[in-house]
Amino acid sequence: MTRAEEFEELRPLLFSIAYRILSSVxxxxxxxxxxxxxxxxxxxxxxxxxxxxxxxVTRISIDVLRSARVRREEYVGPWFPEPLLTDPYQDPARSAELADSVSMAALLLLERLSPLERAVFVLREVFGFGFPEVASAVDRSEAACRQLMVRARRHMEAGRRRFEADRSEREELAERFFAAFREGNVDGLRELLAADVQLVSDSGGKAPQWGRGVFGTENVVRALATFLPPFARIGGVVEPHEVNGQPGAIFRDRDGKVVNTWTLDVLDGQIQTIRTVLNPDKLGHMGPVADAWAVVREANRARRPTD
Structure with missing residues (x-):
């Protein structure tokens, strides 16, 4: 096998390691x-x-993350990972770890770790590398890596919610949510949202966003019910799609350009958080990106007094 063939065979794994360390496609x-x-x-x-x-790829990612962390501290508004539609690496033996580790919630937890802790956690906990391989990858002793792993696990477990919905339950709830959303079924939306539900957007100051967020069932229901009719009226489409291994959607304008993505955090049979990524810099890998400002202006003009 040539070097190029070896590399192409391992490319999905390398990308998946780098994405989990960097949260950027x-x-x-x-x-x-x-x-x-x-x-x-x-x-x-x-x-x-x-x-x-x-x-x-781990060492390169650690170096990139160190400089990226400085930029993220200066980021305008909430910061979310770049949406990932499909994880190219599959391993049936580690499917649960791989799926959990790519969710928006897990990636945001990983932001709490130092670059070294994050790399060790990803290699060991997610991909199942032995400590000798981990130590070689991050250029530290095995003992040091074990300590880094202990600290990383402690940080992750402190922020992780105790009860996660299973995949089929999440998908069924998401189907009901998007059906109610498209139909403007306010009561249907209300029963699917947690009392302390949050609707939070990442625009990076480059696209419209809901201020610091929308919080609470009634406020979120009102925002959802107000948003969709004019968006649909101008040809906008809500395309349910798995995003970061979670139920979600891609919003497109009438020309099929990407406006934003949504991901739904589901817990205890209700939607706890809706995260939307609007920053055009984070959407380009998904295809042509719409001008979200123009979409919002057109949607506002299309509103009717009854909306």
Whole structure:
């Protein structure tokens, strides 16, 4: 097998490692490309291409994350990960870990970790690497990696909700939610939302957003019921779609351009959080991006007095 063939076989794994460390599709793709350049330039073939390439992409991702954290501290408004529609890496033996670790909620928890803690947690907890491989990847001793893992687990468990909905329950609830949303069924929406539900958006100051968020059942129901009719009237489409392994949707304008994405956090049979990503810089990997400001202006003009 040639180096290029080896690399292409491992590309899905490398991207999945980088995305979980960086929470960015574009940065993960860049890290994978840089990994290939280093592999291509390496004078000797490593004994294990998987171990070598995983270590390289991890180190590159750690370096990128260190600089990205500074930018995130200056970010305008709430910051969310770049939406991921499909995780290219699949491993039946670790399907639960892989699915859980890519959710918006889990990625936001990972933001609490230092870059080293995050890399160790991702390699060990998510992908099941042995501590010798983890230590080699982050250039630390096995003992140090075990300590990093203990701290990472403590941070993650402190923020993790105790009861997670199973996949079929989440999908069934999401179907009911989007049906009620499209129909303007206020009572149907109300019964699916938790009392302390949050509707929060990430625009980065580059697209409209709901202020600091919309909170509480009645406020969120009102926002949802007010938003959809004029959006549909101007040709907007709500396309239910799994996003970051969670029930969600892609909103498109009449030309099929991406306006934003939604993800739904489901817990105890109700929707706890609706996260929407509007920042156009985070949507480009999904296709042409709409001008959200223009969409909102047109939707406002299309409102009727009864909306």
């Amino acid at each position: 574009s940065e993960a793709e860049d890290a994978v490309q840089e990994t290939w350049l280093r592999y291509e330039a390496s004078p000797a073939r490593p004994a294990s291409a998987k171990a070598f390439l995983s270590a390289v």
